[in-house]
Amino acid sequence: MNTSTSTFVRTEMLPEQAPPLTESGAVKWVRENLFSSVLNGILTVLGVVIVAYLVIGIAPWLSRSVWNAGSLSECRQIIAERWGEGVTGACWAVIRERWPQYLFGFYPSHLYWRPVLAFVLLCVAVAPVLFDKLPRKMLWFSLVYPAVGFWLLWGGSVWVPVMAVAGFAIGYAAAKFLQPVAGTIIAAIAAVLAPVLWWLFLAGPAADALQSLLPIALESVRSREFGGFILAFTIGFTGIAFSLPLGVMLALGRQSDMFIVNKLSVGFIEFIRGVPLITLLFTASLLLNYFLPPGTDFDIILRVIIMVVLFAAAYIAEVVRGGLAALPRGQYEAADALGLDYWKAQRLIIMPQALKISIPGIVSTFIGLFKDTTLVVFVGLLDPLKGITDAVRASTDWKGIYWEPYIFVGAIFFLFCFGMSRYSMYLESKLKTDHR
Amino acid sequence: MAVVTEEPKAGFRLGMLIYDTRYRSITIQIVVLMLVMLGAAWLIDNLLSNLAALGRGIDFGFLWNRAGYDINQTLVEYTNDSTHARATLVGLLNTLLIAFLGCIAATVVGVIAGVLRLSNNWVIARLMTVYVEIFRNIPLLLWILMIYTIFTEAFPAPNAFRGETPAASMVMFDTVAFTNRYTAIPWLMFDRSLGWLPLGPLWLNLDLTAIVAALVGGFLLNRYILRRATRIQEATGLRPTTWWQCMLALFGPIILVLLALGTHLDSPSLQGFNFTGGLQVSNSLVALWLALTLYTAAFIAEIVRAGINAISRGQSEAAFALGLRPGRTMNLIILPQALRVIIPPLISQYLNLTKNSSLAIAVGYMDLRGTLGGITLNQTGRGLEAMMLLMLIYLIVSLLISSAMNVYNNRVKLKER
Incomplete structure (x- = not known):
């Protein structure tokens, strides 16, 4: 301790110096x-x-964008007038002039309000599924929306979708009434059988009878007239809605101990994942008639949707299987220890966690499905990307236009796909419960 | 003291099939099997009655008929007198070619993009994010069509390269010419070519075989030298100098083979209205390849980024604490662990690329779907057989790729006891 010998002790702090410029x-x-x-x-x-x-x-x-022109030559003329000869410019006039085709394909123009209304209602139906702050009662509308949307898009008698929905009500009623009388198993079988029988044999005549009694119908629109983004949305959203439950069932089948169920699921998943979607679509358009009773001819969009659903379901099954495998064994054992049966354990313990883990994978499968709706052009449907663009280019007015339609369609796809991926990130962060 | 109680001897009741867990799973399986078989029987019955109504059966004999159409790009000998089976083979090889080229290029681009997206360089990281998001969120079909349109619309015709002051010029030191019909690139030519060896329906290119053999041989020799060096190091503690041996092993055989074959690079040059020499790659192949590469690379970039991010910081910090340099840290610590995370999704990207190559139909590249599932199907009207064969071939290709990659995955994955 030689402080006394110090000759100099600073008594106040130096002011902080600004860091060097670099x-x-x-x-x-x-x-x-x-x-x-x-x-x-x-x-x-x-x-x-x-x-x-x-x-x-x-x-x-x-x-050098031009938004008002009747044809490509007129557009080029305007560009030459405004910005001089020999310069190139974007001719967005094609979008402005042909946007109904891009949105609706060859859907009858006086009926445009129907797809628009269907789209608005779709937003209403999807909202409570996406955001849990909204009132839960809205889910009832989401449940009946498929029938409403179908009726609005395709038109025809109102009784066809009503009778289709009635099948579910019949199944529910059968289960409800038979359960106290005949036991759970019989009730469950009846709940499956009754609607199937209803749809196969009674729904058609009942719809016809009601239609003759009380004719409420919209002008019907054939599937071939669909095109553009309503086609992409119809296929995309139906595919998304149906492939998730099917995919979850397939994943459960693949995880199952039951030999036959397991092998059937594995075979189905591996087959679907091994072939390109385009071959499945070709099968739907060319070969499906071979496998149906002679004389049946069912809707091309429906066939495409079935194939897209099967395709996406196989991928979702693999994603969900990953989620199931990632759950610690303790969760399964705890559910067993609580005495929950298989379905209760799945519903209350396993699935909420497994699905949460698989959200990114599921959403990217959905994005893939939505992007794949453009492939329907190869079975003769007018998708917005190639089908409609080719149709637009086939007219003399817009022959030779390339970039603008691609950019427009690409931008819309980007908007929706990017939106979906952002939503999945939001959902992930919202459901995050761990404390890492 | 354990009390052994007599097991209740209840007779078998029908209800036990459902309520007794010992029998329930068997019941369910039998019911499922019966339903599936009923469904299959229904489909097959419909199929048979439909075929009977059309008056034809399932017959693959059409494969041996004359195809009668031309294919613009063939890897094996093919004329329009060849059979449909031959056309199928040509298509399959074209599919495999585009898949192979696409997988390699997509891996290279994807890994670079994924690593750069993690870089602390602000500009590059943002640029890569934009690239990945744009390519992932827009349908592949659009990229294929767009790139193909760039080739056919924006590039000049071959005759634009003519004259004293040509309207277009070749790129890459006058070796590559992009035209609106094809891309002319330099190609290896052999003065003393070994020719072809007939091998059943296929012809074996002996030049290519010799080159591949030299490469593989060099690689194996190199591995032997390294293993020997490691053995000596473990025995004596001193590692023998190997770098010149490795160089010699890797490059010696291939250089010798190339010299022996009299190899030179043949550049395309303009003769009249067209390019001759070199290799003229059709624009459909180049556009499809570029689109598949860029699209799949965006997905691979995300996989690589996720894989590297999955390795905890502690790993690299521990490596630095051990005194390893950043390069060795990457090679010895980070990559082996990241690969385990990266490889399984990478396999499925390769499979996706292979399956997506069936979009070749959009640009008229004659792949398997274009030959067997396109012209052959339309000409013979054998839709059922052609589609079944098409699906079977794709299935086999997919299974082969995934099993090959799974073998690799099993080698790098964590060996757990």
């Missing part, structure tokens, strides 16, 4: 994020050059 503010950020090493510097320059190249290539073209 270690603060924008300079620091640039140094750390752009030029932290030679390689990084090269990469930065390269990246900037690429962006600049793209911007220089595209921006002038975009800036």
Whole structure:
């Protein structure tokens, strides 16, 4: 302790000095994020050059956009007038003029209100499924929406969808009434059999009879007239709605101890995952008639939807199987220890956790399904990407237009797919319960 | 003291089939099996009665008839006099070619994009994020059509390269020419070619075989040298110098073979209105390849990023604490662990790419679906047989790819006791 010998002791703190110029503010950020090493510097320059190249290539073209023109030649004329000869510009007039076709295909134009209404109602039906803050009563509407949407889109007698929905009510009623009388098993069998019998034999005549008694009908629209984004949405949303339950069932089948159920599920999943969707679509359009009773001819969109559902279900089954496998064994054992039966254990313990784990995979399967709706063009349906664009280009007015339709359709697909992936991230963070 | 109680001797009741867990699973399985068999029987019955009504059976004999159509790109000898089976083979090889090229390129691009997306370089990371999101969220079909349109619309015709002041010029030091019909690239030519060896229906290209043999031989030799060095190191503690041996083993045989074959690079050059020399790759192949590559690479980039992110920070910190340099940390610590996470989804991306190559139909590339499932099907009217065969072939290809990759996966995955 020789403080007494010190000749100088500072008594007050020095004021903090500002960091050196290279270690603060924008300079620091640039140094750390752009030029932290030679390689990084090269990469930065390269990246900037690429962006600049793209911007220089595209921006002038975009800036010379024409929104009002009747044909491509007129459009080019306007561009030449405004910006001089020999320059190129974007001709968005094609979208402006042909947007009904892009949205509705060849759906009769005086009936456009129906798909629009169906889309609005779809949003209402989907909202309570997506956001749990909304009143739960709205789910009832979501349940009947498929029938409403079907009736609005295809038209025809109102009694066809009503009778189809009635099948579910009959099944429920059969189960309800038989349960006290005949026991659970008989009731369950009746709940499956009664609606099937109803749909096969009684629903058609009943719908006809009611239609003759009380004719309420919309002008019916054939499937071949569908096209554009209503086709993509119809196939996409129906596919999504039906492939999830089917996929979960397949995943359970694959996890099952029962030999036959397991092998059937494995065979189905591996078969579907092994072949391209396009071959399944071809099968639906070319070969399905071979496998149905002679003289049956059922709707092409329905066939495509069935194939898309089967395809997506196989992928979802694999994703859900991953989720099931990721659950600790203790969860299964705890459910068993509580004395829950198989379905109760699945419903209350296993599935909520397994599905939560598999959300990203499930949503990316859905995104894939939605993108794959463009493949229906190869079975002769008018998808927005190739079918409608080819149809537009086939007219003399818009012959030779390439980029604008692709960019427009691509942007809409991007909007929905990106939205779905963002929603899945939101859902993941909302359901996150661990404390990592 | 354990009391052995007599098991209740209840007779078998019908209800036990459902209520007794010992029998319930058997009951369910039998019911399911019966339902499935009933469904299958119904389908097959319909099929048979429909075929009977059409007056034809299932017959694959059409495969041996003359095909009668031309294919613009063939890897094996094919003329329009060849059989439909031959056309199917050509299509299958074209599918495999695009799948092979696509998988390699997609892996390279995907790994680079995935690693760069994690880089601390702000510009590059953002750029890669934009790339990945744009390509993942827009249908593949659009990319195929768009890239194909760029080739057919934006690139000049071959005759634009003519004259003193040509309207178009070749790129990459005058070796590659993009035209609106094909892409002309330099190609290896052999002065002393070994020719072809007839091998049943296929012809074996002896030049290619020699090159592959030299490469594989060099690789195996290199591995032997490294293993021997490790053995000596473990025995004596001193590692012999191996770098020149490895170089020699890897590059010696292939250089010798190439010299022996009299290899030179043949660049395309303009003769009249068209390019000759080199290799003219059809734009449908290039566009399809580019689209499949960029699309799949976006998915692979995400897989790689997730794989690297899955390795906890502690691993790299521990490696640094042990004094390993960043490069060795990546090679010895991070990558072996990340690969375990990366490989299973990577397999399914390869499978997806292979299956997506069936979109070749959009640009007229004659793959398996274009030959067997396209022209052959339409010409012979044998839709059922052709589709069944098509699905079977795709199924076999998929299963082969996934089993090959699973073998690799089993080698790198964590060996747990």
